[in-house]
Amino acid sequence: MQIAVQIVLVVAVVLGSLVLMRGGSNARHLAVRRIMVMLFALLAAFSIFFPEMLTGLARFFGIGRGTDLVLYALVVSFLVFMATTYQRFRQMESTMTKLSRRIALDEAPLPTDQDETSVRDPQR
Amino acid sequence: MSRTWIVIPMYNEATVVGTVIEGLREVFPHVVCIDDGSSDGSQKVAREAGAVVVQHPINLGQGAALQTGLEFALQDPELDCIITFDADGQHRVEDAQAMAQRIISGEAEVVLGSRFLDDRTKLSAAKRLVLRTAAIQSRFSTGMALTDAHNGLRAFSPQVAKGIHLQQNRMAHASELVHQLAEMKPHWVEHPVEIIYTEYSKSKGQSLLNSVNILAELFFR
Numbered sequence: 264m265q266i267a268v269q270i271v272l273v274v275a276v277v278l279g280s281l282v283l284m285r286g287g288s289n290a291r292h293l294a295v296r297r298i299m300v301m302l303f304a305l306l307a308a309f310s311i312f313f314p315e316m317l318t319g320l321a322r323f324f325g326i327g328r329g330t331d332l333v334l335y336a337l338v339v340s341f342l343v344f345m346a347t348t349y350q351r352f353r354q355m356e357s358t359m360t361k362l363s364r365r366i367a368l369d370e371a372p373l374p375t376d377q378d379e380t381s382v383r384d385p386q387r
Numbered sequence: 388m389s390r391t392w393i394v395i396p397m398y399n400e401a402t403v404v405g406t407v408i409e410g411l412r413e414v415f416p417h418v419v420c421i422d423d424g425s426s427d428g429s430q431k432v433a434r435e436a437g438a439v440v441v442q443h444p445i446n447l448g449q450g451a452a453l454q455t456g457l458e459f460a461l462q463d464p465e466l467d468c469i470i471t472f473d474a475d476g477q478h479r480v481e482d483a484q485a486m487a488q489r490i491i492s493g494e495a496e497v498v499l500g501s502r503f504l505d506d507r508t509k510l511s512a513a514k515r516l517v518l519r520t521a522a523i524q525s526r527f528s529t530g531m532a533l534t535d536a537h538n539g540l541r542a543f544s545p546q547v548a549k550g551i552h553l554q555q556n557r558m559a560h561a562s563e564l565v566h567q568l569a570e571m572k573p574h575w576v577e578h579p580v581e582i583i584y585t586e587y588s589k590s591k592g593q594s595l596l597n598s599v600n601i602l603a604e605l606f607f608r
Binding site: 367 | 421
């Protein structure tokens with residue numbers, strides 16, 4: 264029974280993380296992530312005052328202690344954070360690449376200007 | 388008259404790039420160096436050697452430099468061949484010339500250099516193994532029967548060059564390029580080339596550990 268619950272939990276966590284990672288930067292996903300951060304913070308604060316209740320919850324899921332549950336949640340949220348940050352970084356990089364390329368090409372002479380320069384400057 | 392542009396991505400190559408460009412300019416008058424934010428004065432050396440220099444304002448990576456080079460050359464209405472060439476002097480101008488001929492004569496739309504088609508290139512067993520594995524991997528994932536998937540010497544017809552849009556700025560661009568070519572299905576051939584391993588190109592070239600980076604960039608894009 265316990266292993267079934269654990270497998271379901273792991274699958275749920277993986278699926279949830281994938282959904283959050285795939286979302287990219289749209290507003291709904293951002294809202295979902297913020298709600299989750301809020302819930303996590305509340306849960307963490309709550310667990311300080313009522314450790315037994317959290318442990319009860321953890322027992323229900325077949326995990327040892329309440330702190331373990333918090334730790335697992337922390338690991339998952341850290342991984343999601345890493346993945347979303349990586350994605351945002353990649354998007355930024357691609358924007359910056361386009362911008363730099365535009366600047367580089369705008370500042371360079373056109374390929375067709377070459378013939379005139381070689382006439383003007385016979386050394387070339 | 389046919390017009391071939393040589394595209395050279397360049398990053399801190401001031402000591403060698405001048406000689407490379409001069410060698411090329413005896414055969415190809417049109418050479419463009421994409422300076423990827425060098426800080427050692429490579430730009431000046433390249434200009435003095437007679438190349439057009441297109442300067443990235445910041446360092447982006449070799450893949451980005453290649454893409455900028457293709458876009459620069461494609462602005463030329465008389466273009467009929469683009470060749471990519473490494474700045475470190477490991478390629479031979481004769482090979483590039485023969486490859487350009489095969490594009491201009493219409494024999495192929497893409498000519499890819501391969502160091503494994505003859506036995507001119509001498510390389511270590513470990514490097515040979517990694518390159519062979521990479522070639523087999525790209526054959527499985529793209530269906531293109533390449534013998535050397537990471538060779539910097541390539542020739543493209545303008546039509547094919549227009550279809551290339553490299554997103555991978557850093558190491559994985561070679562694999563990405565093969566993927567994009569495989570999707571376009573151009574008429575492609577491989578051409579035997581010699582890679583000249585000098586002390587300089589060895590110190591600048593990709594270390595074997597870099598294949599880890601390539602894999603990571605391909606998996607987490």
